[in-house]
Amino acid sequence: MMQQTVIPQLRMTDATVSVPFYQQLGFTIDWEHRFAPDMPLFVQIRREGQLLFLTEHAGDCEPGGAVYFHVPDVDALHAAFVAAGAAVFRAPADVPWGGREMMVVDPDHNRLRFATQGE
Secondary structure, three states: OOOOOOOOEEEOOOHHHHHHHHHHOOOEEEEEEOOOOOOOOEEEEEEOOEEEEEEOOOOOOOOOOEEEEEOOOHHHHHHHHHHOOOOOOEEEEEOOOOOEEEEEEOOOOOEEEEEEOOO
16 A cells, blocks of 8 residues: 555544544544643544544634545445444445445534545
8 A cells, every 4th residue: 555645634623522433433543732731632543544633723724624535445334334333424325437435524524535446
């Protein structure tokens, strides 16, 4: 697998809600940072080698972003998400540009699209 060279950053408004949501999707926390105990949280999470930054800092970015993940088997991933109790906004479906995609929406309305490319 090619090394990831860009890390998307998504805004979260409440880490106590957002971080557990991502953990339910199978993301793990690599590290987290606050400048002081009462400051916003910045966290790096990872799922199967794919990294994301989540930030509570209002100046970093706005809620409502989007990230596109290439995964080996979107249907198997969908089954894993459902088994974990995660809400899937749009179940896997064939797309006109080839392959299959599904979409999950996080508590801050960031859209996470998971896709398996067609042959």
